[in-house]
Amino acid sequence: MVALDTPSPPVLEARDIEVTYPVALSGWFGGNVLLRAVRGVSLWMRAGECVGLVGESGCGKSSLGRVLAGLERPAAGTVLIDGRPVQWGRQRAARRHRGPVQMVFQNPYASLNPRMSALDAVAEAFRYREGIDWRSARNRARQLLEEVGIEEALARRYPAALSGGQRQRVAVARALACRPRLLIADEAVSALDVSVQAQTLNTLRESQKRLGFGMLFISHDISVVRHLADRIMVMYLGRIVEEGPAEAVLDAPRHPYTEALTAAARWEAASVKGEPPSPLSPPPGCPYHTRCPLARNTCAAAEPPLQTVDGDHRTACPHWRELNRTLARQPEPDVSATTGML
Ligand SMILES: Nc1ncnc2c1ncn2[C@@H]1O[C@H](COP(=O)(O)OP(=O)(O)OP(=O)(O)O)[C@@H](O)[C@H]1O
Numbered sequence: 001m002v003a004l005d006t007p008s009p010p011v012l013e014a015r016d017i018e019v020t021y022p023v024a025l026s027g028w029f030g031g032n033v034l035l036r037a038v039r040g041v042s043l044w045m046r047a048g049e050c051v052g053l054v055g056e057s058g059c060g061k062s063s064l065g066r067v068l069a070g071l072e073r074p075a076a077g078t079v080l081i082d083g084r085p086v087q088w089g090r091q092r093a094a095r096r097h098r099g100p101v102q103m104v105f106q107n108p109y110a111s112l113n114p115r116m117s118a119l120d121a122v123a124e125a126f127r128y129r130e131g132i133d134w135r136s137a138r139n140r141a142r143q144l145l146e147e148v149g150i151e152e153a154l155a156r157r158y159p160a161a162l163s164g165g166q167r168q169r170v171a172v173a174r175a176l177a178c179r180p181r182l183l184i185a186d187e188a189v190s191a192l193d194v195s196v197q198a199q200t201l202n203t204l205r206e207s208q209k210r211l212g213f214g215m216l217f218i219s220h221d222i223s224v225v226r227h228l229a230d231r232i233m234v235m236y237l238g239r240i241v242e243e244g245p246a247e248a249v250l251d252a253p254r255h256p257y258t259e260a261l262t263a264a265a266r267w268e269a270a271s272v273k274g275e276p277p278s279p280l281s282p283p284p285g286c287p288y289h290t291r292c293p294l295a296r297n298t299c300a301a302a303e304p305p306l307q308t309v310d311g312d313h314r315t316a317c318p319h320w321r322e323l324n325r326t327l328a329r330q331p332e333p334d335v336s337a338t339t340g341m342l
């Protein structure tokens with residue numbers, strides 16, 4: 001993490017990213033329709049900065065992450081890493097975790113070589129990146145694996161003999177050993193239990209401070225993002241609906257969707273009400289208006305663009321000034337219903 005007034009060139013600059021998937025229609029008429037998973041998303045990041053990307057399941061977080069990692073070609077848009085355009089054709093190089101962008105997946109099984117022990121998987125990255133011999137590389141790998149809670153005995157195992165959470169930590173260590181310029185962590189700690197999660201988050205944060213890479217930290221859990229992110233972007237149905245400095249977004253959200261997510265994280269509401277609409281038939285106008293407590297007729301007319309609230313803080317809700325008033329009118333949360341769980 002860095003102080004945001006430190007001037008440094010962007011490690012990542014992405015503009016107007018669109019991701020679409022052809023989806024086969026069932027039934028009489030058959031055919032394909034295009035599902036728009038990511039719609040016109042732009043983002044930038046400085047070296048040493050951590051941006052949290054949050055939103056409900058299916059909102060397009062992983063689709064965006066895969067494009068930024070060079071694993072998937074977008075339908076439109078550009079991505080620059082350290083000022084150089086990403087080449088989506090070179091997928092194999094990106095998959096082999098050798099480029100300047102590393103991605104840690106929710107289920108890292110596919111990204112680890114089944115015929116290589118955890119120790120050698122991490123050592124290989126050190127060897128490739130720093131041109132050192134196996135012995136020194138294994139020593140470095142042993143140390144890094146220990147930092148993420150993988151002791152020597154576990155480190156000698158093959159991926160198939162590790163639990164999901166242990167594999168996750170090996171994948172984090174391998175990504176760090178590659179000395180990335182940008183690390184995309186896609187639900188990278190979600191499967192870990194609380195103590196191991198905290199340990200892995202600490203390793204990520206300390207490595208980031210020491211090595212100064214940019215990090216896109218993707219999570220459906222806004223409270224995990226709080227520990228790491230300098231800035232937060234909130235995604236809904238493929239769009240960014242709010243973005244800004246982490247404290248501002250979390251403590252004074254300016255979009256009713258972010259407010260609902262933070263209330264759920266504070267146990268004031270079970271979850272955001274209702275189901276998100278299907279990306280195959282998104283509602284007209286503001287994508288959130290079908291679930292929004294502030295919605296009025298005009299919200300269905302046109303999709304509102306992001307507008308500046310204050311400095312870097314932007315919201316796609318034109319009615320954000322009413323947010324606090326509406327919330328003040330809402331009844332107090334029923335504490336008795338949750339105290340048993342706290
Ligand atoms: N290969 C694919 N083919 C068709 N549709 C896809 C494909 N990959 C993703 N989708 C759809 O695109 C949308 C966005 O999916 P994505 O995996 O990016 O969401 P997500 O925010 O990462 O969700 P989660 O939190 O569950 O991981 C979803 O509606 C999903 O069903």
Ligand SMILES: [Mg+2]
Pocket residue numbers: 061062063186
């Ligand atoms: Mg995902």
